[in-house]
Amino acid sequence: MKGISSTKNYGLFFFFIFSIAIVFLGRTPANGVIRYPFSYIFEPVYFVGNSLGSSVFSWGRALVDASSYISEYKDMQKEIIKVKAENEEKILNYQEYESLKYHSSMLLDERKYIEGTVLKYFDKGDIQINIGKEEGVKDGNVVSIGRVFIGVISEVDAKGSLVRLPNNSASNFEAIIVDSNIDIGIEKRLDNFIKSTGVVKGEVNGIVIENMGVNSTVSDGDVVILRDERVGDLYILGTLVGVSKNPASTSKSAVVSPVFDYSNLLTVFVRIK
Amino acid sequence: MIKILLLTISFFLLIFFESFLFKAFSFSIFVIIAVSMWKRIGSIWYFIFLFIGGITLDIVFHQSLGLHTLVLSILLIFLWFLWLIVPRESWFGYIPILVFVFLYYLLLLVLGSLLQDSVVPQITFGVIGGFVVKSIISVLVCMGIDSLFVSVRDVKGQDKIRLR
Numbered sequence: 001m002k003g004i005s006s007t008k009n010y011g012l013f014f015f016f017i018f019s020i021a022i023v024f025l026g027r028t029p030a031n032g033v034i035r036y037p038f039s040y041i042f043e044p045v046y047f048v049g050n051s052l053g054s055s056v057f058s059w060g061r062a063l064v065d066a067s068s069y070i071s072e073y074k075d076m077q078k079e080i081i082k083v084k085a086e087n088e089e090k091i092l093n094y095q096e097y098e099s100l101k102y103h104s105s106m107l108l109d110e111r112k113y114i115e116g117t118v119l120k121y122f123d124k125g126d127i128q129i130n131i132g133k134e135e136g137v138k139d140g141n142v143v144s145i146g147r148v149f150i151g152v153i154s155e156v157d158a159k160g161s162l163v164r165l166p167n168n169s170a171s172n173f174e175a176i177i178v179d180s181n182i183d184i185g186i187e188k189r190l191d192n193f194i195k196s197t198g199v200v201k202g203e204v205n206g207i208v209i210e211n212m213g214v215n216s217t218v219s220d221g222d223v224v225i226l227r228d229e230r231v232g233d234l235y236i237l238g239t240l241v242g243v244s245k246n247p248a249s250t251s252k253s254a255v256v257s258p259v260f261d262y263s264n265l266l267t268v269f270v271r272i273k
Numbered sequence: 274m275i276k277i278l279l280l281t282i283s284f285f286l287l288i289f290f291e292s293f294l295f296k297a298f299s300f301s302i303f304v305i306i307a308v309s310m311w312k313r314i315g316s317i318w319y320f321i322f323l324f325i326g327g328i329t330l331d332i333v334f335h336q337s338l339g340l341h342t343l344v345l346s347i348l349l350i351f352l353w354f355l356w357l358i359v360p361r362e363s364w365f366g367y368i369p370i371l372v373f374v375f376l377y378y379l380l381l382l383v384l385g386s387l388l389q390d391s392v393v394p395q396i397t398f399g400v401i402g403g404f405v406v407k408s409i410i411s412v413l414v415c416m417g418i419d420s421l422f423v424s425v426r427d428v429k430g431q432d433k434i435r436l437r
Contacts, residue, residue, distance in 0.1 A: 011316045012353060015323070016346035019339055022328065023388065026338025038332040042288045046333040049289040053296025060297070 092117075092266060099267040102146045111233075112273035116143075119160070121263045125168025125202050129268060132157045142231055142271045148259045149226050149235035150268050161270070165202070165262050166237060172201040173228040175209060175237060180221050195222060200237060200256060207238065212252040218243055224256050232271075276318060280325075287326050288333060295334075299403070303330060304377045305411050307345055308352070308370055309418045337388035344380045348373050367412050375408040 116129035196216035327341030355369035
């Protein structure tokens with residue numbers, strides 16, 4: 001505290017009186033007249049300082065509250081997972097409802113079906129479902145959704161089964177090709193509408209149909225229907241794509257585009273009777 | 274002329290740092306300048322600085338006109354009396370500064386509310402604690418400024434800057 005002179009200062013009292021005068025002046029209409037020029041000059045500086053101060057304050061608060069942010073973040077993660085799970089459940093329920101609706105509208109009355117949920121899809125052309133021997137599933141049972149063929153049960157466990165899809169290389173079925181306008185739910189006798197017969201088999205790239213009549217009028221978009229004694233009923237498999245046009249060939253072949261994308265299936269129905 | 278220029282620049286710096294520190298830490302640099310510069314610069318310049326600085330702060334902080342100047346004038350008189358009892362040159366001289374700064378924050382709150390809304394504000398222990406902390410920090414800053422002055426000023430001639 002050295003280097004400070006201690007002289008009497010009467011200026012203080014004048015300053016005090018002047019301050020009181022300013023306070024009273026602030027209560028008069030002159031207040032606005034005084035404020036405007038000061039505000040005009042110093043408000044931008046105040047704004048810049050205030051903004052910087054606000055940023056520093058926000059960062060300071062963030063640092064102080066870092067632990068609470070972390071716990072909040074963890075809680076939010078849990079919440080998101082919970083919401084996602086609920087959402088997925090709703091989607092599954094809806095998909096199940098859609099499948100049931102579609103299936104029940106087209107199923108054959110004399111048959112008995114069990115609903116199964118797809119657990120896993122295998123690239124080689126299999127799907128694993130959650131029903132097995134305990135539910136009455138047997139080897140060779142047909143798996144479908146409505147009148148659409150999905151596959152055949154190839155392996156059965158107590159609580160699960162493996163379904164061999166048509167795109168599996170071990171799959172092969174006899175099929176007929178009809179025009180896409182034919183509704184097999186209405187038409188009882190399809191013999192008059194058959195364009196050709198063929199053999200469907202699974203390959204690495206998908207499902208192919210071979211041995212179609214070389215003189216047949218099959219074309220892209222025609223419907224492939226399984227008519228195989230191992231399957232029993234008539235089931236739609238898909239539509240023809242890329243019918244071969246080789247005049248030297250003794251038969252026609254094509255790729256079959258399945259009705260469903262097998263990797264996206266969620267609910268299927270196993271015909272047990 | 275140079276003094277007017279310096280005074281003008283100092284107003285801009287004051288508003289910038291006051292708004293910055295007040296927003297970031299609720300801390301006032303104006304009170305530190307007021308207490309540290311007393312008797313260190315000419316009285317006229319000192320009071321002009323306090324007057325215009327106080328009015329400017331009232332305006333930019335949207336407070337009643339004359340609030341800062343009134344609070345400072347009351348407290349400077351109070352400080353003047355305190356320094357008659359406790360010598361400023363001793364280490365105990367910082368106790369009046371501590372009281373000064375504490376009362377500055379308190380009066381600013383009370384008088385501000387009274388002048389603007391005619392209501393006595395609610396003062397909790399938390400508010401008082403905050404004022405005490407800010408007062409202690411302000412005193413530490415004042416000590417730093419005093420040390421700076423002692424180091425740059427010649428002991429014999431207080432108006433001269435020490436060269437080495």
